[in-house]
Amino acid sequence: MNKIIDILKFDNKGLIPVVVQDYKDNTVLMVAYMNSEAVDKTLKTGIATYWSRSRSKLWVKGEQSGNIQKLKEFYYDCDKDCLLIKVTQVGVGAACHTGYRSCFFSKINLELINKTENILSECIGKKLFDPDQVYKKSC
Amino acid sequence: MNKIIDILKFDNKGLIPVVVQDYKDNTVLMVAYMNSEAVDKTLKTGIATYWSRSRSKLWVKGEQSGNIQKLKEFYYDCDKDCLLIKVTQVGVGAACHTGYRSCFFSKINLELINKTENILSECIGKKLFDPDQVYKKSC
Numbered sequence: 001m002n003k004i005i006d007i008l009k010f011d012n013k014g015l016i017p018v019v020v021q022d023y024k025d026n027t028v029l030m031v032a033y034m035n036s037e038a039v040d041k042t043l044k045t046g047i048a049t050y051w052s053r054s055r056s057k058l059w060v061k062g063e064q065s066g067n068i069q070k071l072k073e074f075y076y077d078c079d080k081d082c083l084l085i086k087v088t089q090v091g092v093g094a095a096c097h098t099g100y101r102s103c104f105f106s107k108i109n110l111e112l113i114n115k116t117e118n119i120l121s122e123c124i125g126k127k128l129f130d131p132d133q134v135y136k137k138s139c
Numbered sequence: 140m141n142k143i144i145d146i147l148k149f150d151n152k153g154l155i156p157v158v159v160q161d162y163k164d165n166t167v168l169m170v171a172y173m174n175s176e177a178v179d180k181t182l183k184t185g186i187a188t189y190w191s192r193s194r195s196k197l198w199v200k201g202e203q204s205g206n207i208q209k210l211k212e213f214y215y216d217c218d219k220d221c222l223l224i225k226v227t228q229v230g231v232g233a234a235c236h237t238g239y240r241s242c243f244f245s246k247i248n249l250e251l252i253n254k255t256e257n258i259l260s261e262c263i264g265k266k267l268f269d270p271d272q273v274y275k276k277s278c
Contacts, residue, residue, distance in 0.1 A: 105214075
């Protein structure tokens with residue numbers, strides 16, 4: 001199992017970014033980070049496991065909410081410093097801890113660029129779960 | 140135009156990662172980085188502009204190959220520390236400097252995980268252009 005770890009280029013914190021994409025429709029659900037142990041665990045268990053930069057610990061995505069991610073495909077890029085995984089998002093289909101399907105729910109209105117100095121973003125999608133009911137502490 | 144810059148959280152090098160997705164079929168083409176100037180230029184010009192970490196300069200994607208990326212949609216994530224843009228890839232449709240459509244052309248064979256210690260990856264897709272003919276220097 002060492003070879004993939006040897007191939008990948010982790011940054012000076014020992015991390016590599018991971019784009020997480022829905023296996024079925026290619027929606028980008030989130031971007032997270034893995035260290036070598038998280039890469040190893042994800043590959044061996046088939047359950048997406050990341051390094052939480054805010055909590056400084058391994059993080060099995062969905063361990064608290066139940067919304068785990070089953071690994072379907074695993075890619076690395078031409079520079080070997082970024083990963084792309086395709087997953088099946090278990091649960092109500094929400095990957096974001098805010099309750100949205102994707103973390104990228106804030107979309108900038110490009111039609112207003114160059115017309116005003118105020119950037120307007122709109123919230124797309126709808127909340128699939130209430131974070132207050134899923135997590136004990138507020139998100 | 141300042142507000143988006145104020146909203147986003149750039150890292151300690153002044154950079155933010157950007158997932159670049161094909162507008163039509165949601166293929167993840169590449170992951171690059173922007174500084175605040177690149178964000179500004181991308182929004183104002185509608186042409187994807189990044190910060191090249193290897194060359195330490197602003198980089199209009201496709202400035203040499205002609206394979207520019209036209210900005211169609213622009214998102215930021217829940218933590219405001221990652222961007223997602225959807226683009227139309229001009230040219231032969233290849234975003235990767237190696238000639239492949241996507242930088243993520245190396246796919247790990249998951250069926251062999253836990254069966255052997257050797258990780259096998261396969262090259263998916265086909266080269267859409269010959270880098271030696273597009274770039275003056277070798278890639």
